Amino acid sequence: MHEITLGFVSDTRATAQSVRYRERLRVPWWWWLPGLGLAALLAFEINLGIEAVPMWAAFAVLGLVAAATLTWLGRVDVRVVEGSASGVAELWVGDAHLPVSVIARSAEVPKTAKSAALGRQLDPAAFVVHRPWIGPMVLVVLDDADDPTPYWLISSRRPELLLAALTA
The missing domain is CATH 2.30.29 (PH-domain like)
Known part of the structure; x- marks a missing residue:
């Protein structure tokens, strides 16, 4: 031993x-790809639906939420x-x-x-x-x-x- x-x-x-x-x-490194991809897709949907929100805000907030969730899981x-x-x-x-x-x-x-x-x-x-x-x-x-x-x-x-x- x-x-x-x-x-x-x-x-x-x-x-x-x-x-x-x-x-x-x-979590495995490859989980970050779909996690951040899902966050980007949701941010894009929010930007299509709510024009009053700045384009970058939804991406920044949801990207941070995805990163925090993946970090918390591991x-x-x-x-x-x-x-x-x-x-x-x-x-x-x-x-x-x-x-x-x-x-x-x-x-x-x-x-x-x-x-x-x-x-x-x-x-x-x-x-x-x-x-x-x-x-x-x-x-x-x-x-x-x-x-x-x-x-x-x-x-x-x-x-x-x-x-x-x-x-x-």
Whole structure:
């Protein structure tokens, strides 16, 4: 196994943490083409219907709305960090986090098994961060008597690297 070190990040509590793995669940680059194209089409329609609006205003406003929406959709970070003071590794998905020590086991859920994992087999108490534009997922089963969450199901473009960082 190899450890993935990408630098240092500062937590909201202002403690430096060593990053083992980090991934942002952004939308694919090609989604920007239809997103901005749709915004331009709507702006053109608005300009045809309302002559009092300056030509550039509808394009600027709807272009910013499209860019903000696509950026917002890809805002979630998945990272495994090791605290410099405590030395305890944690899995962070967005604002949610858990110590790696409470993970009983973890596995990759391939793209072909994703619909089954998110369908009838899904436990309603599970923590799920699903992005439909990302194929594989990672299943993290918890062993914590104080936590009612049985497992986490997380989208990841590189599940093998995430699993390696969790077990390192």
